[in-house]
Amino acid sequence: MNFENILITTENGIGQITINRPSKLNALNVATIKELHDAFENLEKDDNIRVIIITGEGEKAFVAGADISEFANFSVEEGAQLAAQGQELLFDFVENLKTPVIAAVNGFALGGGLELAMACHFRIASDNAKMGLPEVSLGVIPGYGGTQRLPQLVGKGRAMELVMTAGMIDAETAKTYGLVNHVVPQAELIDFTKAIASKIMRNSPVAIGFAIKAINANFKDSIDGYKTEIKNFGKCFGTEDFKEGTTAFLEKRKASFKGK
Ligand code: COA
DSSP states (O other): OOOSSEEEEEETTEEEEEEOOGGGTTOBOHHHHHHHHHHHHHHHHOTTOOEEEEEESSSSEEEOOBOHHHHTTOOHHHHHHHHHHHIIIIIHHHHTOSSOEEEEEOSEEETHHHHHHHHSSEEEEETTOEEEOOGGGGTOOOOSSHHHHHHHHHOHHHHHHHHHHTOOEEHHHHHHHTSOSEEEOGGGHHHHHHHHHHHHHTSOHHHHHHHHHHHHHTTOTTSOHHHHHHHHHHHHTTSHHHHHHHHHHHTTSOOOOOOO
């Protein structure tokens, strides 16, 4: 597939998506959101890909937000549609993938950029990263899930302050808040993220997919998370991965999971 705004590499079971509009600090225009949807969909379908990493091109930005130049003249209806389409195509889509998605936050992650990082299953930041939801400084609110996912990750009070002040926090503060799991020097960001991906890849892809579903259920009002866990726990017993994992343990050897 040919993409204009993103780069894709696949190696050793890891699919890496790099948002590639560095002259616009990798701002998310609608075309990029559509390309990202297609890229995630393709990588999810590829059984050889066990982990997806998303990052931004260059040393300055992960993503500096939704592309402001595209929506500056939108009407009420167009604004609502922009948010709805983006959430469906990218942000909710990423959150609900069964393949683990790690955001390697390599610089500014603002507005839609932080929202994209928060839709990923977890985040690792470079030491120069800066994060925030500055939308109210533009007279708008976060529209790609930021008002929901930020309080889930950092708590209501911190989310209120970050959104109301339109402020930015540095990587270490983000770690203290629980917004990112690790902070590493920028030059080590991708290798460090790949090392975590390798640990994930030792485990059953099917079980990981079910675990993502069960954990996500905790944050959906209409779904009972405990029931989701019970259902998916049960499903594991019908998988080849479960037979392989338990047999390998009893035979004192390393499991070789097929993801089935
Ligand atoms: N949408 C569209 N273009 C953006 C953008 C965005 N969210 N963020 C940065 N850009 C563009 C700038 O317009 C500029 O383009 P130009 O060279 O054609 O003028 C280019 O990226 C470089 O950005 P610049 O502002 O010159 O870099 P800086 O180092 O001075 O400042 C930021 C960096 C991140 C502080 C600043 O770009 C910024 O505040 N961006 C907007 C952040 C935001 O409000 N995001 C939420 C959007 S809902």
